[in-house]
Amino acid sequence: MKSTMGIILTGGKNNRLKELAETRSSTAVPVAGKFRMIDFALSNMVNSGITNVGVLTQYSFRSLMDHLGSGKEWDLDRRNDGLFIFPPSLTGENSGWYQGSADAMFHNITFLKRSFEEYVVIAMGNCVYNMPFDDMLDYHLDRNADITIAYRDMSDLPSEELVHLGSLNVDDGGRIIDFQEKHNDPKYKTCSMGIYIMRRELLISLLDECASHGKYDFVKDILITKIQTLKIFGYRFDGYWRNISTINAYYRLNMEMLDPKVRNELFDSKGKIYTKVKDEAPAKYNDEAEVTNSIVADGCIIEGKVEDSVLFRGVTIKKDVHVKNCIIMQETVLEENVKIENTILDKSVVLTKGINLKGTLKFPIIVAKNTKV
Amino acid sequence: MQNKEIIALLLAGGQGSRLGVLTKNIAKPAVSYGGKYRIIDFSLSNCINSDIDTVGVLTQYQPLELNAHIGIGKPWDMDRIDGGVTILSPYLKAEMGEWYKGTANAVFQNIHYVDKHSPQYVVILSGDHIYKMDYSKMLDFHKQNKADATISVITVPFEEASRYGIMNTDENGKIFEFQEKPSNPKSNLASMGVYIFTWEVLKEYLIRDNQNQQSDHDFGKNIIPMMLNEGKNMWAYNFVGYWRDVGTIQAFWESNMDLISRVPEFNLFDPAWKIFTPNPVKPAHYIGPNGSIKKAIISEGCMIYGKVKNSVIFPGAYISEGAVIEDSIVMTDSFVGKDTYINQSIIGENVKVGNRVKMGLGENIANELKPSLYNSGITVIGEGVFVPDDCTIGKNVVFDNGVTEDEICSLNIESGKSVLKGGKCE
Numbered sequence: 001m002k003s004t005m006g007i008i009l010t011g012g013k014n015n016r017l018k019e020l021a022e023t024r025s026s027t028a029v030p031v032a033g034k035f036r037m038i039d040f041a042l043s044n045m046v047n048s049g050i051t052n053v054g055v056l057t058q059y060s061f062r063s064l065m066d067h068l069g070s071g072k073e074w075d076l077d078r079r080n081d082g083l084f085i086f087p088p089s090l091t092g093e094n095s096g097w098y099q100g101s102a103d104a105m106f107h108n109i110t111f112l113k114r115s116f117e118e119y120v121v122i123a124m125g126n127c128v129y130n131m132p133f134d135d136m137l138d139y140h141l142d143r144n145a146d147i148t149i150a151y152r153d154m155s156d157l158p159s160e161e162l163v164h165l166g167s168l169n170v171d172d173g174g175r176i177i178d179f180q181e182k183h184n185d186p187k188y189k190t191c192s193m194g195i196y197i198m199r200r201e202l203l204i205s206l207l208d209e210c211a212s213h214g215k216y217d218f219v220k221d222i223l224i225t226k227i228q229t230l231k232i233f234g235y236r237f238d239g240y241w242r243n244i245s246t247i248n249a250y251y252r253l254n255m256e257m258l259d260p261k262v263r264n265e266l267f268d269s270k271g272k273i274y275t276k277v278k279d280e281a282p283a284k285y286n287d288e289a290e291v292t293n294s295i296v297a298d299g300c301i302i303e304g305k306v307e308d309s310v311l312f313r314g315v316t317i318k319k320d321v322h323v324k325n326c327i328i329m330q331e332t333v334l335e336e337n338v339k340i341e342n343t344i345l346d347k348s349v350v351l352t353k354g355i356n357l358k359g360t361l362k363f364p365i366i367v368a369k370n371t372k373v
Numbered sequence: 374m375q376n377k378e379i380i381a382l383l384l385a386g387g388q389g390s391r392l393g394v395l396t397k398n399i400a401k402p403a404v405s406y407g408g409k410y411r412i413i414d415f416s417l418s419n420c421i422n423s424d425i426d427t428v429g430v431l432t433q434y435q436p437l438e439l440n441a442h443i444g445i446g447k448p449w450d451m452d453r454i455d456g457g458v459t460i461l462s463p464y465l466k467a468e469m470g471e472w473y474k475g476t477a478n479a480v481f482q483n484i485h486y487v488d489k490h491s492p493q494y495v496v497i498l499s500g501d502h503i504y505k506m507d508y509s510k511m512l513d514f515h516k517q518n519k520a521d522a523t524i525s526v527i528t529v530p531f532e533e534a535s536r537y538g539i540m541n542t543d544e545n546g547k548i549f550e551f552q553e554k555p556s557n558p559k560s561n562l563a564s565m566g567v568y569i570f571t572w573e574v575l576k577e578y579l580i581r582d583n584q585n586q587q588s589d590h591d592f593g594k595n596i597i598p599m600m601l602n603e604g605k606n607m608w609a610y611n612f613v614g615y616w617r618d619v620g621t622i623q624a625f626w627e628s629n630m631d632l633i634s635r636v637p638e639f640n641l642f643d644p645a646w647k648i649f650t651p652n653p654v655k656p657a658h659y660i661g662p663n664g665s666i667k668k669a670i671i672s673e674g675c676m677i678y679g680k681v682k683n684s685v686i687f688p689g690a691y692i693s694e695g696a697v698i699e700d701s702i703v704m705t706d707s708f709v710g711k712d713t714y715i716n717q718s719i720i721g722e723n724v725k726v727g728n729r730v731k732m733g734l735g736e737n738i739a740n741e742l743k744p745s746l747y748n749s750g751i752t753v754i755g756e757g758v759f760v761p762d763d764c765t766i767g768k769n770v771v772f773d774n775g776v777t778e779d780e781i782c783s784l785n786i787e788s789g790k791s792v793l794k795g796g797k798c799e
Contacts, residue, residue: 032656032657033656033657034656034657034673035656072447073652258659260659260676263656263659266656267655267656267674272654273654273656274654277448277652279448279647279648279649279650280642281407281408281409281641281642281648281670282407282408282409282641282670282671282672282673282686283658283670283671283672284632284633284642284669284670285666285667285668285669285670285671286635286667286668287635287667287668288667289666289667290665291660291664291665291666292660292661292662292663292664292665293660293661293662293664294659294660295656295657295658295659296657296658296659296660296671297657297658297673298409298657298672298673299642301642310657311657312657313657
């Protein structure tokens with residue numbers, strides 16, 4: 001890929017994810033058995049040959065920092081460039097917290113200025129998809145665009161979730177002619193995927209201009225205001241893409257991983273998805289195990305019945321346990337005779353003998369991290 | 374450079390010829406084991422878990438796979454500024470170049486590597502055993518006794534003792550006699566091939582041994598007996614725990630099967646003593662709607678649509694609908710077709726087994742070409758083999774690495790037969 005750098009935005013607090021994002025950034029929410037949300041954007045960048053990546057983070061970033069470390073797992077522990085993490089900081093010029101996405105980038109404009117790549121890819125870190133950015137850059141160059149935004153037909157999402165996205169309309173030539181950010185009644189089913197490509201110099205000048213007007217949101221204050229004056233093109237992506245705007249979206253996303261088509265597209269295509277390695281032993285099934293239509297990560301020990309569920313690393317399922325339609329995160333233990341259905345158990349939860357939990361598909365029960373019931 | 378108190382030398386040059394087709398293209402330490410590991414991972418992980426961060430790996434036989442596996446030692450945290458892992462292969466010298474002539478000669482040829490770190494002690498390991506051991510405790514024992522050499526021993530049944538190097542010790546553990554594979558063993562303390570030496574002492578013996586034309590240049594046969602004869606202070610360190618030399622097809626299979634018992638004697642799940650290995654970068658495994666897994670270990674990236682029982686399945690294996698895998702080992706990225714039945718077999722890496730194949734059934738007749746290797750009823754399919762649909766395969770059958778469809782002359786391969794690469798059909 002032509003000289004390109006990456007910026008990953010991690011967003012603010014997401015109350016709709018309830019307990020799951022209480023103590024972690026939504027980009028650090030565990031997904032699909034062993035990954036965190038940010039693994040997808042980051043791996044896509046690495047798979048596109050990007051080796052200079054800045055992660056802008058603000059809300060509860062401890063677990064994100066822990067996950068990313070030096071960037072070793074993504075091969076981003078480099079002599080030059082590599083992975084940079086930018087939490088907010090107080091300086092002579094900076095007032096501290098980021099007010100919005102453009103403000104976050106403006107605070108770290110030195111990073112942009114000091115880099116020498118010609119192009120920059122900006123991506124949200126809380127979306128699941130496998131897409132190399134090379135094709136999108138080719139499209140950007142081909143159209144001679146100022147800015148290219150990746151978009152997708154989101155008809156496969158429930159309409160109540162479209163209100164959390166940026167709905168947009170593209171003319172026949174591919175130019176974006178209308179853009180509504182998080183509108184209560186979006187006009188179009190085609191929505192932005194939160195991925196933008198432009199020249200680095202252009203980004204710097206747009207951020208400068210935005211800041212000088214006291215504005216701070218990249219979408220509202222830059223993209224939408226420039227829709228007439230800049231050549232902003234839409235790049236259509238037809239593959240699998242999900243974000244986790246709500247608990248329901250999160251729950252559904254994990255359940256969709258049980259579909260071989262989705263899994264193959266995400267994990268069996270050319271670009272691999274990397275994540276932090278835990279060096280767990282392979283999963284162990286004992287004689288009584290009865291597992292069907294489920295995902296099971298390394299380090300699990302299973303002696304009970306599991307149906308239609310996603311088990312993260314190091315989960316223990318004891319005898320006479322029955323799990324159905326559940327998401328069970330790392331190191332959680334289900335003791336004998338526990339029965340759970342439509343439930344999300346966060347990390348290191350212990351359900352003691354005989355506990356029964358039953359949510360519904362629409363309203364799954366959530367048990368917060370480190371809870372012992 | 375900071376001096377190291379102890380460094381490790383890992384002998385990984387052996388072929389392990391009794392593993393047959395499994396070690397045809399790779400050295401024994403590189404053989405896959407336990408669902409995601411290779412045999413050498415255990416020794417390397419033991420080193421780092423024992424705080425030994427400088428390890429020389431001596432390779433000779435088919436080292437490519439091993440070199441690729443070890444790389445710069447990242448998975449074991451041995452990518453260090455000072456020390457870390459170093460691959461030591463035989464090399465040409467000014468006067469002459471030569472292969473490693475024996476275990477002691479291999480170390481002799483790398484004296485300069487050890488001297489560069491000028492350690493007080495060296496631990497000599499072989500890269501082909503399955504065990505978890507804290508070498509730092511053995512070192513403490515060595516220091517307490519002010520020993521010249523300490524040899525780790527394990528208690529074996531007397532009837533098996535004649536297969537090992539046996540240490541005869543006084544009640545405190547001081548060695549007074551060593552017997553290599555004795556027909557009438559006096560004790561049942563078997564050497565595990567783990568030695569700690571005080572480096573200055575060992576160095577002198579290596580140099581002297583090298584001058585002796587009659588010597589086999591072997592630690593067990595030459596160095597240890599010579600040191601004993603000359604009254605060096607040598608101690609046996611008792612190791613208690615799981616230790617296996619997975620040197621034969623049967624031992625290899627059994628040791629893999631040991632891992633699937635309810636409470637395995639050998640626990641891979643110990644957070645305090647993790648076994649490290651390169652990460653395959655695959656998603657968590659998936660079990661289909663009609664799949665079933667009982668008493669098995671399954672690795673990342675597997676897709677299990679069929680039934681798996683009493684088996685060990687490596688990363689990326691695909692078991693199709695209706696297939697049944699019993700008492701078997703399926704290695705990385707292999708594929709098993711629909712309605713295929715596999716019993717007591719070892720399927721190598723990247724093998725494709727077709728639909729409706731029956732494998733590992735029939736009479737237990739030892740292999741005709743190599744009865745000493747394949748005689749325990751286990752059928753072995755070498756890496757990259759293509760097994761066609763509707764094939765019936767007996768017991769103790771072996772498929773050479775990379776056998777293709779044209780090299781398989783009959784769909785009925787009886788017990789004890791071999792299918793060779795380059796074989797012609799009549």
